[in-house]
Amino acid sequence: MAYWLFKSEPGVYSIADLARDKTTAWEGVRNYQARNFLRDAIKPGDLVLFYHSNAAPPGIAGLAKVVRGGYPDPSALDPTHEAYDAAGAPAAPVWYAVDIRHVRTFGAPLGLPELKKVKALAKMALLQKGSRLSVQPVTGAEFAVIEKLAT
DNA sequence: GCCAACGTTGGC
DNA sequence: GCCAACGTTGGC
Numbered sequence: 427m428a429y430w431l432f433k434s435e436p437g438v439y440s441i442a443d444l445a446r447d448k449t450t451a452w453e454g455v456r457n458y459q460a461r462n463f464l465r466d467a468i469k470p471g472d473l474v475l476f477y478h479s480n481a482a483p484p485g486i487a488g489l490a491k492v493v494r495g496g497y498p499d500p501s502a503l504d505p506t507h508e509a510y511d512a513a514g515a516p517a518a519p520v521w522y523a524v525d526i527r528h529v530r531t532f533g534a535p536l537g538l539p540e541l542k543k544v545k546a547l548a549k550m551a552l553l554q555k556g557s558r559l560s561v562q563p564v565t566g567a568e569f570a571v572i573e574k575l576a577t
Numbered sequence: 578g579c580c581a582a583c584g585t586t587g588g589c
Numbered sequence: 590g591c592c593a594a595c596g597t598t599g600g601c
Contacts, residue, residue, distance in 0.1 A: 556582040558598050
């Protein structure tokens with residue numbers, strides 16, 4: 427089993443939205459590095475830290491679980507969709523999605539300033555300078571530390 | 578709103 | 590293939 431961190435702006439889609447929907451398709455990712463994780467590495471049963479970016483403060487808001495591994499991103503194949511990308515024909519998809527299910531919402535989000543204080547997380551991808559990747563791997567050790575901090 | 582970091586685009 | 594210009598991300 428592997429661990430991941432997905433970023434979302436709460437104004438666009440928050441952990442509360444996921445709690446309401448129960449499951450959702452994580453689609454619309456248009457970055458090749460993130461795409462590779464979605465297509466090749468993220469498997470059902472993997473756990474996902476749900477991160478609120480552009481929030482005050484930004485932080486990890488809860489936990490989700492992957493319920494469907496990589497499949498062609500429907501939003502990229504739908505010409506009427508805002509995130510449509512003509513580069514990917516249905517026969518040779520370029521972009522991928524996974525499905526996740528809400529597991530739990532933390533009592534309080536683990537804020538970025540708080541995470542930065544934790545020595546064991548110093549090497550976490552999220553905390554590296556200029557880390558803009560919206561889908562990131564998380565190590566088992568990092569995940570365990572975060573789970574312990576979560577309320 | 579500002580701006581640093583980074584990815585992508587496109588001319589050459 | 591290089592690299593400048595541009596757009597986006599996301600913390601502050």
